Amino acid sequence: MKGVPHLIELNNKFRERGFEIVAVSDEDAGTIEKFVKDKSINYGIIKASNVIKTYGGKGYPSAWVLDVDGKVIWKGHPANLTDAMVEDWVKDLAPAKITKEVSKALRNAVEAYNKGEFGKAETEVDKHLGSDDPAVKADAEFVDGVIEKRRAVGEAKAAKARESGDLPKLATLLEAEAKAFDGSEHGKKCAEEAKTVKASKEYKDCLKAQSELDKLKPKINDMKADKAKRALEKIAKDFPGTPAGKEAAELAKDF
Secondary structure, X not given: OOOHHHHHHHHHHHHHHOOOOEEEEOOXXXXXXXXXXXXXXXXXXXXXXXXXXXXXXXXXXXXXXXXXXXXXXXXXXXXXOOHHHHHHHHOXXXXXXXXXXXXXXXXXXXXXXXXXXXXXXXXXXXXXXXXXXHXXXXXXXHHHHHHHHHHHHHHHHHHHHHHHOOHHHHHHHHHHHHHHXXXXXHHHHHHHHHHHHHHOHHHHHHHHHHHHHHHHXXXXXXXXXXXXXXXXXXXHHHOOOOHHHXXXXXXXXXX
């Protein structure tokens, strides 16, 4: 594939800024492993099928760019991906790691950020935001801005989970944020909300609905159509507004 070097270059340039390349192949594992070795590929490859059917496309090779919510924001030939396009997509993303060389005073903050200890990084940054040294202050403001972007990404994911009513996912996200931002006000807020969510009836309903749907799914194709439909409609009726209840309602339409 002529496009492989191009993708390797994009991966090298943008992977630490939140742009991750994942190739998809329906070939056998041995063929994939040989291809990775021969081409010195430095991005992930997964084995899957029906990708074009799922996302739409005109043949191989095809490429899709998904945003943080899994929505397709671009599709086309991978050779048509440009640095400028990727730069525009990642400009508001929080980088996975801070690679910029910063003042010695900010190195502990950068090290903490790169370990995923954002609360600790924030504490370190706060010590230097009011520095009299212009270089230190500038670096502190830069790192603080990166942390703020990372916080915004987490808040956006949590907001989407709230809107969809997926409370188990929301609780998991909040607990992960609380751990990552331990020691900060944001971390404390996330921990408190996670506790409240998990104590709610709505959260328990989501878990129960998902459990019932998971038990039903393996049997559904062996059931009579009318019985399968009634079972799905019961879950939808008993647990309206839950992700599993909504899924059950959609599945019922097929019977």
